[in-house]
Amino acid sequence: DDLSQYNGHGIHVAGIIAGNFSGANIGIGAPLVKAGKLQVAPYRVLNYSGQGAYSWVTAGVKDANQEAAKLMQKGYFVIYNLSLGGGSTDEALTQALQAAKDMGVFVSVAAGNSGRYGVGFPASAPGAYAIGSVAHTGSLNDFVRSPFSQYGPKVWAGAPGSGIYSSYKNGGFATLSGTSMA
Numbered sequence: 001d002d003l004s005q006y007n008g009h010g011i012h013v014a015g016i017i018a019g020n021f022s023g024a025n026i027g028i029g030a031p032l033v034k035a036g037k038l039q040v041a042p043y044r045v046l047n048y049s050g051q052g053a054y055s056w057v058t059a060g061v062k063d064a065n066q067e068a069a070k071l072m073q074k075g076y077f078v079i080y081n082l083s084l085g086g087g088s089t090d091e092a093l094t095q096a097l098q099a100a101k102d103m104g105v106f107v108s109v110a111a112g113n114s115g116r117y118g119v120g121f122p123a124s125a126p127g128a129y130a131i132g133s134v135a136h137t138g139s140l141n142d143f144v145r146s147p148f149s150q151y152g153p154k155v156w157a158g159a160p161g162s163g164i165y166s167s168y169k170n171g172g173f174a175t176l177s178g179t180s181m182a
Contacts, residue, residue: 008048008169009175013083013180014040025141026180041067046084057082057122061096068105082109082128083180085120094125098176110179112150119154133161133182149179158182 018040045060046052061080068078080100097107111130112120121159123130132155133146146162161182169172 007048008174009050009083009176009180010042012164012166012168013081013178014042014058014172016164017081017182022162034116036094044176054086054093057084058090058093058096061093061100062064065096065100065105068100069103072104077106078104079106079108082107082122083178085110085112085123087120089121089124093122097122097125098127110182111155113148113178114150116150117152119150119152124154129156131156131179132158133177133179134158136160137161146177146182148177149182 041064043060043064045057064080068080069104071078080097100107107125107128108131109123109125109128110120111123111132113133114120118124119130130150131148132151134143135146136142137144143158143160144161149155149158149161159182161179162177163174163175164177164181165175166181
């Protein structure tokens, strides 16, 4: 599949991740994006409009777990970034994420964009690190919670997620906001 043809969300997030490493080479649509010593392996688990089922996400995490096990045997540090969320929980996805955590994978999950207290799922899954969004106030080193970002004690960290410029679908670039960008 040419990932650059989808709704742009995943390629935008991959561009942010890869762009934070020197020598970034963001190969939109490539099966593996290489940036210095970073390797981004995208797993498409949602449809063209960015919707799906937990069973699709679970299948992607299970596939990633198999690949992560191989990489970790070679000494790689593996991070999962799940820039998605839903309203209910799912036991199978919780178990797949727990298996990743048990292997030593760092599981980063978008906290959610409803602006309310608490985090969505899978950000609330045991072992997941929920990431909220912060915005720069204009003063040196001064950030505040982005109004859309979910918040509370389940949010492990906040990172810039408001007005983030990155790669986008069809080889373009776009400025997006959300806890996915954080």
